[in-house]
Amino acid sequence: MSELGGTELTPKTYQDQHPVWCPGCGDFGVLDAMAKAFSQLKLHPKDIVLVSGIGCSGRTPGFMKCYGFHVVHGRVLPVSMGVKLAQPALTVVGVGGDGDAFAIGGGHIPHAARRNISVTYLVMDNSIYGLTKGQFSPTSPMGLEAGSTPYGSVEAPLNPLAMTIAYGATFVARGYSGKPKELTDLIVRALTHKGFAFLNVISPCITYYNTYKTIPQQIAPVPATHDASSQIAAFTLAQDTSRMYLGVFYETTQPTYEERLHANVAKAAAAGVPRLDEIMASFV
């Protein structure tokens, strides 16, 4: 990526191959908004790492010019956390779909949230498994008739916003791929947040669960009166499923995992404890 040195960082800077998603897939809007957010923040591609799971949205790193890591199903967050700890100066963004995030990888979200590690987790939520041709997912509405549920899903959908607020995430927001300006702003805010930032993005699957006609009637901006610094207010708003609110539900500042860890490393060094690389060097 050294050939980019000195060039202006426009959204085109981050575009690599043309995505192979179905024409009209919501993920195109998310990709564009990410590129605009990177450009606004003047992030050089060499300083960005996209970590993705399995699914249509898991292909995202292949379509962007930056470092990418396409990991095994559901393991976006462990790998993202490892990258951030090894290279704290990098901007680390985990991306994936609702199946990868909330089913196969669901067990990793509480731990990333409670640790408050500086990783942005952007979930492209279409409430369906698209890559495997349309099975119901953890965020599918009850009654959804899909390939695996021909008589309708009998499961209640998971509420990603209420879940991550309850787990202690310090930034929780929702965007929509059909609102590119607002989505870009949300991605900028998530990327500049100190600590774990969770951004759920409604990103319709035009092929297996086309919600483009219904979502415009359901969405509304987070009310201007909402107090995003209050965890109770954020949880209450997330529980209100009468509307699909877009915006920041919760944002607070707390020490990050890397800050606490590095403080401990400094304490150990002051106490004369050798570092692992020093121990290893003693065997050479």
Ligand code: SF4
């Ligand atoms: Fe997008 Fe659905 Fe096509 Fe996958 S199957 S690329 S989610 S429209």
